[in-house]
Amino acid sequence: MTLAHRFSAPLLALARLLLAQHSHTSDREFNLKLTNLLLLCILPGIPGAGKTILTSILVEELTSRFHDNENIGIAYLYCNFRRREEQNKNNLLASLLKQLARHQPILPEVVKDLYNRHDAQRTRPSFDEISRSLQSTIAMYSRVFIVIDALDECNVSDGSRTTFLSELFSLQTKCTVNLFATSRFGTEFSAIFSNSLSLEIRASEHDVRRFLDGHILALPGFVRRSLDLQEEVKGEIVKAVDGMFLLAKLHLDSLSGKKSLKALRTALKNLPSGSDAYDSAYKDAMVRIEGQIADEEELAKQVLSWITCAKRPLTTTELQHALAIETGESKLDQDNLPDIEDLVTVCAGLVTVDEQSNIIRLVHYTTQEYFRRSQGQWFPGAEANITESCIAYLSFEMFLQGSCQTDEEFEERVQSNQLFAYAAQNWGHHGCMAVTSDHDLGVTVADFLKKEANVSASSQGLFAVKRWSGDSRYSQRTPKNITGVHLAAYFGIKSVVQLLLDNAFEADSQDTDGQTPLSWAAENGHETVVKLLLKTDKVEADSKDNNGQTPLSWAASRGHEAVVKLLLQTGEVEADSKDNNGQTPLSWAAEKGHEAVVKLLLQTDKVEADPKDNKTDKVEADSKDNNGRTSLSWAAENGHEAVVKLLLQTGEVEVDSKDNKYGQTPLSWAAENGHEAVVKLLLQTDKVEADSKDNNGRTSLSFAAENGHETVVKLLLETDKVEADSKDNNSQTPLSFAAENGHEAVVKLLLLNNSDCAIESDDGWAVMELAAFNTHNSVEQLLVTCGIPEPEDLYGLQSMFLGN
Numbered sequence: 001m002t003l004a005h006r007f008s009a010p011l012l013a014l015a016r017l018l019l020a021q022h023s024h025t026s027d028r029e030f031n032l033k034l035t036n037l038l039l040l041c042i043l044p045g046i047p048g049a050g051k052t053i054l055t056s057i058l059v060e061e062l063t064s065r066f067h068d069n070e071n072i073g074i075a076y077l078y079c080n081f082r083r084r085e086e087q088n089k090n091n092l093l094a095s096l097l098k099q100l101a102r103h104q105p106i107l108p109e110v111v112k113d114l115y116n117r118h119d120a121q122r123t124r125p126s127f128d129e130i131s132r133s134l135q136s137t138i139a140m141y142s143r144v145f146i147v148i149d150a151l152d153e154c155n156v157s158d159g160s161r162t163t164f165l166s167e168l169f170s171l172q173t174k175c176t177v178n179l180f181a182t183s184r185f186g187t188e189f190s191a192i193f194s195n196s197l198s199l200e201i202r203a204s205e206h207d208v209r210r211f212l213d214g215h216i217l218a219l220p221g222f223v224r225r226s227l228d229l230q231e232e233v234k235g236e237i238v239k240a241v242d243g244m245f246l247l248a249k250l251h252l253d254s255l256s257g258k259k260s261l262k263a264l265r266t267a268l269k270n271l272p273s274g275s276d277a278y279d280s281a282y283k284d285a286m287v288r289i290e291g292q293i294a295d296e297e298e299l300a301k302q303v304l305s306w307i308t309c310a311k312r313p314l315t316t317t318e319l320q321h322a323l324a325i326e327t328g329e330s331k332l333d334q335d336n337l338p339d340i341e342d343l344v345t346v347c348a349g350l351v352t353v354d355e356q357s358n359i360i361r362l363v364h365y366t367t368q369e370y371f372r373r374s375q376g377q378w379f380p381g382a383e384a385n386i387t388e389s390c391i392a393y394l395s396f397e398m399f400l401q402g403s404c405q406t407d408e409e410f411e412e413r414v415q416s417n418q419l420f421a422y423a424a425q426n427w428g429h430h431g432c433m434a435v436t437s438d439h440d441l442g443v444t445v446a447d448f449l450k451k452e453a454n455v456s457a458s459s460q461g462l463f464a465v466k467r468w469s470g471d472s473r474y475s476q477r478t479p480k481n482i483t484g485v486h487l488a489a490y491f492g493i494k495s496v497v498q499l500l501l502d503n504a505f506e507a508d509s510q511d512t513d514g515q516t517p518l519s520w521a522a523e524n525g526h527e528t529v530v531k532l533l534l535k536t537d538k539v540e541a542d543s544k545d546n547n548g549q550t551p552l553s554w555a556a557s558r559g560h561e562a563v564v565k566l567l568l569q570t571g572e573v574e575a576d577s578k579d580n581n582g583q584t585p586l587s588w589a590a591e592k593g594h595e596a597v598v599k600l601l602l603q604t605d606k607v608e609a610d611p612k613d614n615k616t617d618k619v620e621a622d623s624k625d626n627n628g629r630t631s632l633s634w635a636a637e638n639g640h641e642a643v644v645k646l647l648l649q650t651g652e653v654e655v656d657s658k659d660n661k662y663g664q665t666p667l668s669w670a671a672e673n674g675h676e677a678v679v680k681l682l683l684q685t686d687k688v689e690a691d692s693k694d695n696n697g698r699t700s701l702s703f704a705a706e707n708g709h710e711t712v713v714k715l716l717l718e719t720d721k722v723e724a725d726s727k728d729n730n731s732q733t734p735l736s737f738a739a740e741n742g743h744e745a746v747v748k749l750l751l752l753n754n755s756d757c758a759i760e761s762d763d764g765w766a767v768m769e770l771a772a773f774n775t776h777n778s779v780e781q782l783l784v785t786c787g788i789p790e791p792e793d794l795y796g797l798q799s800m801f802l803g804n
């Protein structure tokens, strides 16, 4: 049955309505009206109102209507708050590109190019590159529909959402894109989309009734046999649901076990509604779960605790393996794998399986939130149980041989032991919390870590990360000679570190990368473990790994302020030590933008160090690494405004220093990457040459123009100290870079600033043609901007170029 059949006419009609505006227009008309006919909707809705359902209907409707029309492209995204990390802006955009490229009869050249370029160099395409390919691909269609569900669940903290959204909007203005998005109420989107067509989704009474009609037969026999009773049930549920579609299902589920009229009526009277309705409904579901026979109750609680506590979404197979583990057994008994349907059934409607991704999850984000809050009440000890299960899994006989010797062998291991990767990567995260209050668990973990084979197999599972599709030997690059102390320190499990040390394990052994347990604890910010290790007096606080990085350097680069402080206070570390690339802890902290750590390091002369062993020197604010790059240069490149400010305030840094590899100044790095605030700060110092050239003769303006950073271009032009038309060693000008990359706004700015419009040179016309082509403007339009009437033969040139 299709979704359209399962859900009600009004919802469907709404979806049709949204399409109708376009469907009745012929392609010709449509194209004519295109510029003012962009459909953009936001469907803010209360939780559980059925937004995702509507999105699905829309996608299905679009697909069935247009699937054999090559001129119409459809792409959709379902954002999910549990997949925030992988759903970053690049991946979201790439997903749109993939869907639209695939629908073309042959793979578009731009996409092929993008793939080949990055496959060869083993890199990932940048946001801009994906965006450009996406634009070209969209241009191959006469219209494109992009449907996005749950924009509000997309990651905010890394700025993905904002960047992604503004990219979508700019696609809308540049190309023929119809955008359709849903979001929860009360998010900032209401404002962002204020100019768009917007509809609030509420499940209407009619919708809820239709749903109930289809499901009423799941109720006990005495209800099935009485139409009157059915009407009564429907009436009460509709009243309690009040627009929240999800509740209809939960309420219905809550009645399925009622065996008498009296019990049914009592339950109907007490159906929760209003803002706490979900909590009450979930609580009721849990009470029902606890009312099942003991085996089912236990199974349900295990399922719910795994799904709630898992550090990432689990596939059905992963969960099956997790539930089949028997502690103390040497392997997984296939006969012990539970049936997926049973898992879903015993959970009283709280759990569902995404058919596309095969991920098993809670029905709704409100469910996840509910269990986060109440997990201690429903399944205390869940973290401990999960830790034990992971460890039991990682101790299976088949891992006895330790780490795998080839990628093929490793991949085979991951494939045939579906929980292996999850367990290896997360046992310690689960254990970290649980061990603190559970001594026996600590002992179990320590026993596990005492065995070399256990440690080497699971640390390979932890560190083997494929960085690109053809990344060979990735499983072999993981550090070897890792001890249990290393792993416990990595995850920050203090009591286990202590237990191992008590058992004569070495506190300061180096793995094959030269990292010690202290180095790992510092890298991951585990203050208590750092303290413990330092107190043993058996560790070298300042040991260097193979890359020359000390624990301080690691803690600084990861921004772990408390650990940095601890290490500095020992008086046994060199605060300004250089690694093999010449980077100091300050340089690392500046590069990564850790303001508090930068501040700490700049104040080292004030740090109270242990006077008996006085190694804590003063940090040099302006030291250069092997490429001649200073902390200021790193901070500028990455746009860390606060750090730039701190460094400038010291009065001890050369503001305009050039590195020796590229000859770029901090200003040039900031301009290249579009960091407007930093560019402003640097220009204000009056100590920078705004137009200095790097080793290839390129200026800050040239970089900013190439990358389309309009505001930075403006800032630089306003100084009146930059040559708008300067040529680099390859004779390229800022204008030619902007033209080549289709940055229309920058092209216009540069033309306006340039009395001769850059067309006096031999290839001036070619540049203009390129600009016109890449900005979808005509050359005339661009020339009008700079006030020059175009010579007549330009038309000939242009049509030749564009082939029409």
Ligand SMILES: *[C@@H]1O[C@H](CO)[C@@H](O)[C@H](O)[C@H]1NC(C)=O
Pocket (backbone or CB within 6 Å): 083, 084, 085, 088, 155, 156, 157, 158
């Ligand atoms: C958001 O993305 C960043 C960077 O990818 C990641 O570190 C962070 O954990 C994500 N936030 C959430 C809540 O997933």
Ligand SMILES: *[C@@H]1O[C@H](CO)[C@@H](O)[C@H](O)[C@H]1NC(C)=O
Pocket (backbone or CB within 6 Å): 298, 301, 302, 305, 379, 380, 381, 382, 385
């Ligand atoms: C945790 O394990 C104990 C002992 O095996 C068991 O009684 C309890 O039900 C488990 N808890 C959960 C949430 O699985």
Ligand SMILES: *[C@@H]1O[C@H](CO)[C@@H](O)[C@H](O)[C@H]1NC(C)=O
Pocket (backbone or CB within 6 Å): 391, 395, 399, 400, 444, 447, 448, 449, 451, 452, 453, 454
């Ligand atoms: C792995 O650790 C477990 C204890 O959790 C132990 O019983 C098992 O023997 C260890 N495996 C190996 C290969 O030593």
Ligand SMILES: *[C@@H]1O[C@H](CO)[C@@H](O)[C@H](O)[C@H]1NC(C)=O
Pocket (backbone or CB within 6 Å): 481, 511, 512
């Ligand atoms: C790893 O440890 C073994 C045994 O302790 C030792 O023989 C070997 O040299 C170490 N390998 C490296 C690369 O340090």
Ligand SMILES: *[C@@H]1O[C@H](CO)[C@@H](O)[C@H](O)[C@H]1NC(C)=O
Pocket (backbone or CB within 6 Å): 611, 612, 614, 616, 617, 618
């Ligand atoms: C420790 O370093 C400080 C500042 O660098 C210096 O003034 C002091 O004399 C040193 N103390 C000893 C014992 O070397």
Ligand SMILES: *[C@@H]1O[C@H](CO)[C@@H](O)[C@H](O)[C@H]1NC(C)=O
Pocket (backbone or CB within 6 Å): 695, 696, 697, 729
């Ligand atoms: C670029 O030109 C400058 C000045 O003419 C020259 O010093 C520099 O070596 C050139 N760079 C390259 C990479 O050729």
Ligand SMILES: *[C@@H]1O[C@H](CO)[C@@H](O)[C@H](O)[C@H]1NC(C)=O
Pocket (backbone or CB within 6 Å): 714, 717, 718, 749, 752, 753, 754
């Ligand atoms: C160049 O543009 C900037 C800002 O757009 C403006 O302030 C400046 O006066 C212009 N210079 C010339 C020569 O037109």
